[in-house]
Amino acid sequence: MTQVTEVAVLSTVDEPNAHDPALAEDEEDGGERVEPITEAGEGLTPSQREVLERCLHALTHAKNDSHTLAALLLITRICPASQLDKPTLRRIFEAVGLNLPHRLLVTAVRGSDSATASLPPEELLSLGTALLAALSTDPDMASHPHLLSTVPLLLGLLADGPSQTQGTPGQNPTAEPHSGPDGGGGGSDDVGGGGENAQEAPDSTPRLDQAMAADCYQILEAVCSLETGPEQLLSRGAVPTLCRAIEHNQVLSQEKGLPLLGCLLSGRSREKAWRKHPELLLSLLARVSAHFRQAQGQARLDQCSRLMQFLPPPGVATESAALKAVVSALWEELRPMTQARLTPAQIGPLLVLSACLLDLGGWEPAGPPKFCCLLVNRACVEVRMGLEEPPGTEISAELQHTLTGCYRIMEAAMEQACSQALAQSEAPAQPAITGISLQQSRQVLLVLQEAFAALIYHLSQVDPSRYGDPFVFATFRSLCAWLAEETACLKEEVTALLPFLIGYARAHLMGEGPDQSLSHWMSEMSVGEEGGAWSGSQALRYLLPALCHLSAEDGPRKVLLSLEAPALLVEFVSRGWARLKGRAGVATPRDPGLETACSALLNFTVTEPDSVRNDPCFRTLETLLSEALPVLVHKPALLVLAANLCTLGLMIGRLMPATSGPAESGPRRFFSAALRFLSGALEGPGPRPGPVAVSSAWEAWWGEAQELWRLGLQALGGCVRAQPWLSALVREEGWLAGTLALLETGARLPDQRTQEALEEALCALAEGCPACRQEIGGRMRAGRAEGALGGMGALRKTVGVK
Incomplete structure (x- = not known):
């Protein structure tokens, strides 16, 4: 094989056809030059284009690595990679492949006994990195497995210099095949030598100069810009290697390495x-x-x-x-x-950085109350200035970024300001802003109110075509966070905005919104259900606490009914139940969103009986409850959700018209599960008399579930009055006998309200069912009613026991 030396290369620059048979072949054919297939960059002179085309022809017809190297070295001298267009790069790639530059780098770093190892390592490194840098400008080439296989080697060069010998992070660079896509990178004389033949060459160890380092970083930046690029770099050891390069202040590590590492650390990775x-x-x-x-x-x-x-x-x-x-x-x-x-322009990055620090450490390290109040005030001022513009004013991307940071500052201050302003006479909890006074808290609440008024003004102008805008979502989410804490302020403005809030949440839940960009943004921000991808329900999840508050107030609730908010909530609960069913055999974590949605629906069932009777969405909900509750009864971790569904179903059941004849299977299945669920909350003292206690299964959740349990018992009484067949089921399921036995042996119940709820349910049974009245009266007359049962005066009167 012909030796390709530095002298030969330089000679070839002056006389392109002197040492390359492929170039000389053109002259033998009568001097006809191969016509360019494409113009290779506007920055080239005609003579450069001519020589470049000859080199490309020689590259295409190269018979071995020597011919390929000669042509490539000429190309790198004639035309910088930045001046090569994609068609030209594609021709180079098809002729050479990505395996050859990989082997060039390995030869330069590890040495080889092949003939081409006589090329100085600096030349091999320069050629290999320059060629890869040029090819990486095409995304298809940047994502090619052969190029990705060079990433560990490039990282090692940047961190440790060309003197690295083994242990390149990620994988063994000599393990790649030795042929390019079209065979152009192959040949009998490999540049890479081989793993066993690789030799140390300490005397000729090249130094990574700035140009080579720039090429290495260009390749890594091209990979990082791919959709899966950050993950590709992470899996190949980019983080520790770049950190090492920065720590040792290697070439371009500050100018190129630090920004690249910052890019890796600011996305999904x-x-x-x-x-x-x-x-x-x-x-x-x-x-x-x-x-x-x-x-x-x-x-x-x-x-x-x-x-x-x-x-x-x-x-x-x-x-x-x-x-x-x-x-x-x-x-x-x-x-x-x-x-x-x-x-x-100066305050924007400062506020965004402050927001990030608040996310990490809260208010305590931020400083004294006076400074914290100043920071909140500055954020609120920026929000008002940015959002209170005439309709149609476009907000720049830079300002959107600033305002999103301001939202986070406002949210961090909001909970504390609201709680401090409302707890005037009570001992306040440990404040988030240490040492803030009540007066300062009121001032913060006032500026927050003005800023959130600006958010309402901005959202009132949003057209449905902008529902997929990430900034609209950020503004919507921030307003929902405020509404979750504060619904007394700006009540009229919030009520007027309900059509937008419901419409926005519905569009995303039903997949009607153009949310491709929002989905990408949410993915980049790692926001999703249970760590998963954007599903469309996040908008409604943020709105749920506000809906729970607003559905309890007459004015907003009427508007919500006109917007069919109950149907939206039922759809959300249905999807949540479908997701829980899909996790069969897998641990099922709590879903606070489902519980909050049930609370909002409960408000409608308590206050709007006509809507419950007439709105078909509540029939859909009944069917769901008859399927879900029997399953949830056996899932202790989801006890609070089961309490919500049980109480919601009982509250609906009391409003349904009485059925003649046997009950349908669905309602019967639901009420059987409800009775089993309600009976599990309390347990007796055992063989000896003593107080009735909360059962061990309910004890951990009693603080959250006790009100629902009491409300469920009250609703059970209403169901018994509305559905006569239910009395027989109460006896069949053993609920009546078990409850009476518990009350007989228990000296007292956990509290008076629990006793009142049980007594109301028993009175309803006694009033509507002669058999139940006889059983209850028999227990009381038997003289064994010395426990909690004997103290129920209303029940004694109902069954006629003095």
Whole structure:
């Protein structure tokens, strides 16, 4: 094989056909030059284009690696990669493949006994990285497995220089096949040599210069820009390797490596990277924070956005002392900056960074109450200035980013301000803003009210065509967070906005909204149901607490009825139950959204009986309840949801017209499950007299479920009066006998309200069912009613026992 030396390469530059048979062949054919298939870049001169086309022809007809290298080296000297267009890159790729540049890099790093190893390692590295950089500009090539296989090698070059020998992160670079897509990268004389023949060449170890480092980073940036690129880089050890390059201040590590690492840590791969490398990334964060604190003036403001990329996601490493120290130090620098006079462009990144720090550490490290109030005030001012614009005004992407950060500051202050303002005479709980006074809390609540009025104004102008806009979702979510805490303020404005709120939530739940961009944004932000992808129900989930409050008030509830809000809630519950069914055999975590939706539906059943009787969505709900409750009775972790469904079904049952003849299977199945569920809440003292206690199965949930249980018992009494057949079922299921036995042996019930609820249900049975009245009266007359049963005066009167 012909030796390709540096001298030969340089000679070929001056005389393109002197050493390359493929180039000389054109001359033998009469001097006709192969016509260019495409013009290869506007920046090339005619002579460059001519030589480039000859090189491409030679590359296509290369018989071995020597010919391929000669042509490639000429191309890299004639035309920079940035001036090569995609068709030209495609021709190079088809002729060479991605395996050849891979082998060039391996040869340069590890050495080889092949003939081409006589090329200086610097040439091999330069050619290999330049070729890969050029090819990576095409996304199809950047995602090719052969190019991805070079990622560990490139990372190793950037972190450790070309002197690395083994242990490149991710995989063995010599394990790749030795042929390109069309065979152009193959040949009898491999550039890569082989794993066993690789030799150390310490005397000729090349140094990674700036141009080669730039090519390496260009390739990695091209991979990172792919949809699955961050995951590809993470799986190949990019985080620890780039951290090492930055720590050792390798070539371009600050200019290129740090931004690339920031990109990896700011998308979907953020949480995974932090969970895998917490200590390493905390050390990097401390280093970046130190640079931020050392910067002055505008330079420090410019670094706010970069610093945010290196903060961990909330919930990861939050207990770390190192992270707390970094957050506290950053607040020390941010306080005087926030108090200074800044332009809107300057204050934006500062507020967004403050929001990120609040997500990580809350208000405690932020500073004294006066500063915290100032921060909230500045955020609210920015929101009002940004949203209170005339209709049709377009909000720039930069301003949207700022306002989204302001929303987070407002939400962080909202819960504390509301609770402090309402708890005037009570001992307040530990405040989120340490030391804030009641007067300061009221002032914060006032500025928050004005800012949320601006959100209402903005959302009132949103057209359905913008339902897929991530900024609209962020604004909607922030308003819902406020409504979950505060519904007394701006009541008329909120009621007027209900058509938008319901319409927006319905469009996303039913899949009617153009939410492709929103789905992508939610995926990037790792927002989804149970860690999953965007499903469309998130909008309604955020609105549910507000609906629970608003459905309890006459005015808003009438509007909600006109908007068919109950049908929307039933659809949400149906989908939630379908998802729970799909987890058969798998641990089923609580779903607070389902419980809140049931609470809102319960408000409608209590206050709007005519709607319950006439709206077909409640028939759909009854069918769902008859299927769900018998299953949930046997799932202790979902006891609160079962309590919601049980009480909701009983409240609906009391409003249904009486049926003649035997009950249908669905209602009978539901009431049987309801009776079993209600009977499990209390347990007697055992063989000796004593107090009745909450059962062990209910004890952990009693604080949340006791009101639902009592309301369910009251509704059971109403069902017995409305459905005569139910009395017989109560006796068949053993609920009556079991309850009477419990009350006989128990000296007292857990509290008076529990006794009143049981007594009301027993009175209803005694009034509507002679057999039940006889059984209850017999127990009382037998002289064994010395326990809690004997103290039920209304029940004694109903059954005629003195």
